[in-house]
Amino acid sequence: MPIYSLDNAAYTQRVHANGRPPDQQFDPADRLFRRYPKKYLINGMPVPIAMQALQFDQNSGMSVNWSRYSEPQDVLEPDCCEGNHRHDCVVLAFAVSEVPPEVATVDEIDGAFRFLPKHSPRIACHAHSEIWCNRSGDIGQPFERPPKHVRDEFRSRLAVPIQARTPLSFEPVAD
Amino acid sequence: MAYLAPQQLATFEEAERRRHPAIFGEAPSSELLGPQRQEFMYLRELVESSRGSQYVGLEQAYFELRDQLTLLNGVGENWDTYNAPAPSPDSIGAAGRALDILRGLNAQPSGIVPSAEGGVGICFIRGQAYAHIEFLNDSSVYGMMYAPGKGPQNWQLGAASADSIQETWNRIRAYLQP
Numbered sequence: 001m002p003i004y005s006l007d008n009a010a011y012t013q014r015v016h017a018n019g020r021p022p023d024q025q026f027d028p029a030d031r032l033f034r035r036y037p038k039k040y041l042i043n044g045m046p047v048p049i050a051m052q053a054l055q056f057d058q059n060s061g062m063s064v065n066w067s068r069y070s071e072p073q074d075v076l077e078p079d080c081c082e083g084n085h086r087h088d089c090v091v092l093a094f095a096v097s098e099v100p101p102e103v104a105t106v107d108e109i110d111g112a113f114r115f116l117p118k119h120s121p122r123i124a125c126h127a128h129s130e131i132w133c134n135r136s137g138d139i140g141q142p143f144e145r146p147p148k149h150v151r152d153e154f155r156s157r158l159a160v161p162i163q164a165r166t167p168l169s170f171e172p173v174a175d
Numbered sequence: 176m177a178y179l180a181p182q183q184l185a186t187f188e189e190a191e192r193r194r195h196p197a198i199f200g201e202a203p204s205s206e207l208l209g210p211q212r213q214e215f216m217y218l219r220e221l222v223e224s225s226r227g228s229q230y231v232g233l234e235q236a237y238f239e240l241r242d243q244l245t246l247l248n249g250v251g252e253n254w255d256t257y258n259a260p261a262p263s264p265d266s267i268g269a270a271g272r273a274l275d276i277l278r279g280l281n282a283q284p285s286g287i288v289p290s291a292e293g294g295v296g297i298c299f300i301r302g303q304a305y306a307h308i309e310f311l312n313d314s315s316v317y318g319m320m321y322a323p324g325k326g327p328q329n330w331q332l333g334a335a336s337a338d339s340i341q342e343t344w345n346r347i348r349a350y351l352q353p
Contacts, residue, residue, distance in 0.1 A: 047307065157327060
């Protein structure tokens with residue numbers, strides 16, 4: 001049951017997969033949404049050190065919600081949070097075009113890791129997507145975890161457009 | 176002998192009050208006010224003189240930063256809702272020692288937050304410029320900074336030693352200057 005949207009057919013059609021297939025046609029102007037803990041804003045601003053940057057799982061990218069199938073507040077819904085309530089988070093938004101397309105490595109000649117969005121829908125959260133990373137730049141190829149200096153440059157470059165916008169706050173809708 | 180009528184006396188006193196404002200406007204002595212009031216007076220003067228003091232401002236900022244660091248002991252796994260590891264006691268300890276060194280250098284961090292990579296970050300924000308020192312759970316230490324018109328920089332510190340933190344702060348301070 002949604003918390004930040006009315007519980008109606010429009011919500012269900014938008015958020016749930018409803019048998020829709022994955023869609024990899026990202027537009028550069030499309031937005032990606034991500035949760036951020038409210039208490040770790042500094043002077044009202046998110047900081048890159050508290051933003052995940054492709055570092056945990058060896059085989060998955062950075063989770064986001066894709067605006068083609070999502071309103072910003074949907075990323076806070078239990079449907080998109082594995083059933084959890086996320087009252088303590090704000091929503092960060094950035095455009096697909098603001099994702100750094102590649103970051104060069106320092107220890108290889110012409111070496112680089114490439115980043116691009118990949119639609120990875122879930123039954124209860126069709127908008128779920130990931131920022132995929134590997135050397136080939138092909139989302140069909142396995143995810144590759146970049147080294148620390150690449151992760152840091154990626155998150156510092158992504159943080160600039162994110163910090164330029166005020167994080168989005170949402171209140172539960174009244175029944 | 177001439178006597179002044181009551182109305183004339185009032186006029187005379189008013190005239191005297193205007194002629195000698197310091198005498199007629201004298202405040203009660205501290206003895207008359209009593210010991211308790213005297214303490215309040217000293218306290219008020221102390222607060223007034225500390226207002227605007229860089230030293231006191233920095234001390235207050237560091238009290239708050241140490242509180243933020245202490246609170247990280249209670250941060251659990253998945254604190255960012257994307258499975259981030261909790262900061263380890265070692266990384267919190269390393270950040271605390273660095274904070275003491277930074278206090279000695281009169282550096283003013285903007286905040287302390289957990290690192291999404293597992294650890295603790297000491298952050299510096301000046302306008303649109305940003306920097307942090309990151310103390311990871313595996314004991315490695317990293318610096319990062321970026322600002323409009325300047326290329327982002329990130330590097331690994333040799334260790335969390337006093338020299339290394341001082342060198343890093345010098346680098347960050349120079350970068351954050353407009």
